Amino acid sequence: MHFKSTFFRMRTPSTFICFLKQFFLLLLLNVFCFSAFSQEKPPKLLLNYWKKTEITAPDGSKIYLMAYEDKSFDLKILDDDSLLLFKENRVTKYKYFYKDSVLIFKDFRFKVLKLSDIGLDLQFIRVKDPSMAFVIHFEPKKLYDLTYTPGSYTAQNGEPVYKVVYGKLEPVFKDSVESPIDFILKRFAFPEFKKGGFVTSFVVTKSGEVRAAKVIASSKNRYNRKLVKAVNSTHGKWQPAEFRGEKVNVAVEFDFNLGYIDSVEKKVDSVLYSLEFLGCARKANLLGTYSVSLSCAKSAIDYNPFNVEAYYLHAEASLSLRNKRAACNDYYKLILLGQKKAEALYEKHCK
Numbered sequence: 001m002h003f004k005s006t007f008f009r010m011r012t013p014s015t016f017i018c019f020l021k022q023f024f025l026l027l028l029l030n031v032f033c034f035s036a037f038s039q040e041k042p043p044k045l046l047l048n049y050w051k052k053t054e055i056t057a058p059d060g061s062k063i064y065l066m067a068y069e070d071k072s073f074d075l076k077i078l079d080d081d082s083l084l085l086f087k088e089n090r091v092t093k094y095k096y097f098y099k100d101s102v103l104i105f106k107d108f109r110f111k112v113l114k115l116s117d118i119g120l121d122l123q124f125i126r127v128k129d130p131s132m133a134f135v136i137h138f139e140p141k142k143l144y145d146l147t148y149t150p151g152s153y154t155a156q157n158g159e160p161v162y163k164v165v166y167g168k169l170e171p172v173f174k175d176s177v178e179s180p181i182d183f184i185l186k187r188f189a190f191p192e193f194k195k196g197g198f199v200t201s202f203v204v205t206k207s208g209e210v211r212a213a214k215v216i217a218s219s220k221n222r223y224n225r226k227l228v229k230a231v232n233s234t235h236g237k238w239q240p241a242e243f244r245g246e247k248v249n250v251a252v253e254f255d256f257n258l259g260y261i262d263s264v265e266k267k268v269d270s271v272l273y274s275l276e277f278l279g280c281a282r283k284a285n286l287l288g289t290y291s292v293s294l295s296c297a298k299s300a301i302d303y304n305p306f307n308v309e310a311y312y313l314h315a316e317a318s319l320s321l322r323n324k325r326a327a328c329n330d331y332y333k334l335i336l337l338g339q340k341k342a343e344a345l346y347e348k349h350c351k
Contacts, residue, residue, distance in 0.1 A: 040098055042079075042098040049140065049141040050074060050139070050140065051140070051141040053144070055134055055137070057134060057135070058123060059341065062338035062339070064306035073085075074087075077103075081095055083096050085105075088179065089180060091173065109125040109126075110122035110125065119139055120137075120139075123135045141242065142244055145168075150165050150168075150243070164252045170252065171204035171239060180237075181254055184230045184256075185256065187230040188227050190223060190258055194258075194259075196218075197218070198215055199217035199254070200213065200231055201251060202231050202252055204240060206240045206248050207247075210232055210234055210235045270303040273303040273304075274303035277303065278310050282313065285316065290317040290320040293317040294317040294318065301314065306337065308337060312334070312342075314327075327349060328349060331346040
């Protein structure tokens with residue numbers, strides 16, 4: 001059988017040269033396409049453990065919403081295209097994509113506005129709703145840790161053990177769904193028809209192990225051993241706490257109040273009421289019924305003195321009703337609340 005490959009059937013030098021040109025052209029196209037769609041190498045300064053310090057509006061104005069005041073929203077950006085998101089005492093690992101100063105992970109897109117060895121500013125990008133834009137300000141955790149001194153004691157093995165400082169110094173639970181308390185309660189399986197109160201303590205070591213678990217307060221001692229077993233079942237699910245750049249041992253306490261208090265005083269959700277009156281003020285303002293808008297905005301402020309939008313609506317309605325003094329009072333309060341836009345409005349209407 002006589003066999004020759006396509007390559008060896010080429011009979012002239014010109015054919016061979018043409019083949020090489022086509023080959024290298026295809027190779028260059030593949031390299032170009034790969035580089036066009038591959039991510040950039042992130043700046044070295046970005047690869048750090050970042051502690052969230054504040055969330056503001058793009059113009060630097062303060063935001064007074066509970067959703068933005070979560071102190072545990074931290075990032076640890078690694079050099080293997082992955083990052084750790086710390087939130088609500090839990091840690092989750094994500095792959096990230098970085099290009100043109102934009103950091104993308106999960107469903108989030110952030111524009112890097114400022115980056116230095118002392119801070120990072122990320123602006124949240126939401127294409128469909130630009131009004132939702134906000135800026136998250138971070139500080140390297142090593143620097144943040146210099147701002148406080150946690151309590152500590154020396155363990156029997158001679159190693160220091162720090163006392164937990166929630167939101168600052170605490171081990172984090174490696175679970176994207178359950179909090180450590182929910183995880184423990186599920187395995188504790190305390191009878192639903194019973195009531196009890198328990199306080200447990202344990203140490204998460206710098207290697208992530210659970211040690212010295214015990215119940216330090218209990219209303220039903222016969223369940224103590226079962227609770228300690230449930231705490232020990234979290235072994236292997238902890239990422240150790242870091243303090244000033246080093247992993248450390250931290251003593252943690254959890255309080256389990258399982259219906260132990262019979263009567264719970266009902267409280268008015270002032271924030272929710274404030275939002276209801278804010279909706280009323282918005283609607284009345286659009287309809288041009290400024291007296292109604294004024295009344296609703298005032299109620300929104302009474303229920304929540306940090307409802308920034310309510311002050312703006314109250315001022316707008318006051319100006320429409322020719323009450324310049326009231327509007328200027330609103331703008332002045334907004335300036336005290338750190339609202340940049342109010343400064344220009346105060347200059348325009350009140351000076």
